[in-house]
Amino acid sequence: MFDELTRLAARGTTRIIDLFDADPDRAGRFSVETGGLLLDYSKTRIDDDVLSALLALCEASGLAGRRAAMFSGVAINETEGRAVLHTALRNLDGGPVDVDGRDVMGDVRETLDRMGRFAAGVRDGTIAAPAGAFTDVINIGIGGSDLGPVMVTGALAPYHDGPRVHYVSNVDGAHLADTVKGLDPRRTLVIVASKSFTTIETMTNARSAREWMEAGGGDPASQFAAVSTALDKTGDFGIPEERVFGFADWVGGRYSVWGPIGLPVMIAIGPEDFAAFLRGGQAMDGHFRAAPWEANLPVMLALCGIWHRQVLGYPTRAVLPYEQRLARLPAYLQQLEMESNGKRVAMDGGTLEVSSGPIVWGEAGTNGQHAFYQLIHQGTDIIPCEFMVGAEGHEPDLIHHHRLLVANCLAQSEALMRGRSLDEARALLSGKGLTGPELERQARHRVFPGDRPSVTLAYPKLTPHVLGQIVALYEHRVFVEGVILGINSFDQWGVELGKELATSLGPVVEGVESATGKDGSTVALVDYVLRHGG
Numbered sequence: 001m002f003d004e005l006t007r008l009a010a011r012g013t014t015r016i017i018d019l020f021d022a023d024p025d026r027a028g029r030f031s032v033e034t035g036g037l038l039l040d041y042s043k044t045r046i047d048d049d050v051l052s053a054l055l056a057l058c059e060a061s062g063l064a065g066r067r068a069a070m071f072s073g074v075a076i077n078e079t080e081g082r083a084v085l086h087t088a089l090r091n092l093d094g095g096p097v098d099v100d101g102r103d104v105m106g107d108v109r110e111t112l113d114r115m116g117r118f119a120a121g122v123r124d125g126t127i128a129a130p131a132g133a134f135t136d137v138i139n140i141g142i143g144g145s146d147l148g149p150v151m152v153t154g155a156l157a158p159y160h161d162g163p164r165v166h167y168v169s170n171v172d173g174a175h176l177a178d179t180v181k182g183l184d185p186r187r188t189l190v191i192v193a194s195k196s197f198t199t200i201e202t203m204t205n206a207r208s209a210r211e212w213m214e215a216g217g218g219d220p221a222s223q224f225a226a227v228s229t230a231l232d233k234t235g236d237f238g239i240p241e242e243r244v245f246g247f248a249d250w251v252g253g254r255y256s257v258w259g260p261i262g263l264p265v266m267i268a269i270g271p272e273d274f275a276a277f278l279r280g281g282q283a284m285d286g287h288f289r290a291a292p293w294e295a296n297l298p299v300m301l302a303l304c305g306i307w308h309r310q311v312l313g314y315p316t317r318a319v320l321p322y323e324q325r326l327a328r329l330p331a332y333l334q335q336l337e338m339e340s341n342g343k344r345v346a347m348d349g350g351t352l353e354v355s356s357g358p359i360v361w362g363e364a365g366t367n368g369q370h371a372f373y374q375l376i377h378q379g380t381d382i383i384p385c386e387f388m389v390g391a392e393g394h395e396p397d398l399i400h401h402h403r404l405l406v407a408n409c410l411a412q413s414e415a416l417m418r419g420r421s422l423d424e425a426r427a428l429l430s431g432k433g434l435t436g437p438e439l440e441r442q443a444r445h446r447v448f449p450g451d452r453p454s455v456t457l458a459y460p461k462l463t464p465h466v467l468g469q470i471v472a473l474y475e476h477r478v479f480v481e482g483v484i485l486g487i488n489s490f491d492q493w494g495v496e497l498g499k500e501l502a503t504s505l506g507p508v509v510e511g512v513e514s515a516t517g518k519d520g521s522t523v524a525l526v527d528y529v530l531r532h533g534g
């Protein structure tokens with residue numbers, strides 16, 4: 001399936017910038033605009049031939065069938081025997097969604113209503129601690145039970161009018177200790193968020209938070225809530241049923257922010273804005289299901305990814321949001337993309353014949369510019385960049401900041417494509433009086449090879465609705481890439497081995513069991529920790 005694309009990739013040396021000269025309509029033809037979002041992929045080497053081959057690949061992958069199967073509740077997560085229906089969580093105005101012959105939308109709506117009543121109560125003080133209204137909320141969770149809500153809470157800061165919300169994920173006691181410093185244990189609500197309710201980091205933090213609360217005169221019985229699929233375990237932990245928000249196993253951890261895992265977001269921004277976030281996701285679902293491939297935002301973003309990673313072989317993908325409030329988006333996308341598509345075995349158990357998904361990394365612009373863009377512009381590796389920028393900010397008084405931000409974003413993609421030739425560098429330096437060998441030497445350092453690809457996702461303004469569109473866009477992009485690669489994007493067996501070994505090493509690090517039988521490096525490291533630890 002990749003042969004034609006490989007042939008096209010090897011074909012030419014046409015520089016991206018020259019594609020614009022040859023086709024004045026290029027920016028319009030190699031972009032998709034829908035629901036106010038614009039994906040511009042014209043600053044890549046995708047031309048008509050590549051586009052046709054990518055679309056053929058997409059068609060041949062059976063995407064239409066897989067997409068229908070996902071939305072209709074088929075157990076497409078075959079290694080775990082589960083349906084994949086995070087889309088049902090935002091199906092606010094949609095029809096029934098059947099799992100095993102039963103419509104799940106009644107449960108989804110009921111849970112959303114319960115979350116809404118709880119969030120509203122916490123926000124207006126009718127649900128309170130014995131000592132008074134909650135001033136702070138701590139969400140204790142990790143992975144999908146942390147990254148989604150933490151990213152969305154940060155992104156929607158202008159809408160945050162509820163209690164302060166904090167996130168504790170790391171089992172490093174520093175995370176909990178630093179978070180509770182200055183908080184009132186009698187006025188803090190703790191949400192224990194864990195799909196499985198067995199994750200060691202989360203359960204350890206939850207128990208320590210309960211001790212902190214008890215020691216400080218708080219009342220865990222009325223100041224703890226839980227979000228989980230394991231309702232028996234939340235009960236065992238002592239959290240009363242009315243404060244437990246359940247969800248089904250057809251919601252994957254990294255796809256779960258749309259449901260009860262989004263509870264801290266709802267407390268922060270309120271049920272109405274949370275519903276707007278869901279509606280944004282639902283709008284993207286509608287688009288993804290209906291639009292033809294070439295006009296389909298998630299599909300085209302996925303095909304850009306496939307072109308850069310699997311065809312051209314670029315190992316990484318930089319995500320560069322020019323939006324400070326999306327500073328945690330790269331971390332969120334690392335889990336979404338790398339846990340979903342970081343696999344070397346295909347759905348049928350065979351070895352993947354192409355590369356798995358890329359390494360995803362990034363940072364908010366403009367900060368990244370002053371840190372790692374040097375390598376993106378002049379390093380030996382080509383790093384496809386995904387820029388994101390909003391047309392409007394939330395700070396009308398600081399509009400000059402926003403204009404500078406936008407100018408920087410556009411300048412970077414232009415610079416990456418255009419580059420600076422040796423002649424241009426020479427001209428620059430001779431204007432400053434340099435001559436001879438010194439000019440030559442200095443000029444070489446000032447050359448930018450250019451022809452470095454990027455895509456830009458532009459959106460009107462980072463509202464809850466737009467954020468919902470963006471998050472759903474990335475979810476579906478990952479899905480499409482997974483279908484084309486022929487892998488299951490919804491399991492994560494690769495995290496298991498480390499967990500098992502950590503459990504067996506626990507007593508060794510404690511000094512209770514010996515490290516005998518471990519490899520020499522592990523034995524030496526354990527020895528170091530035991531000699532130097534407290």
Ligand SMILES: O=P(O)(O)OC[C@H]1O[C@H](O)[C@H](O)[C@@H](O)[C@@H]1O
Binds near residue numbers: 196197198199202253
């Ligand atoms: O929500 P939990 O069951 O606590 O799981 C939290 C996280 O841990 C696991 O190891 C997985 O890698 C993640 O996909 C998951 O989101």
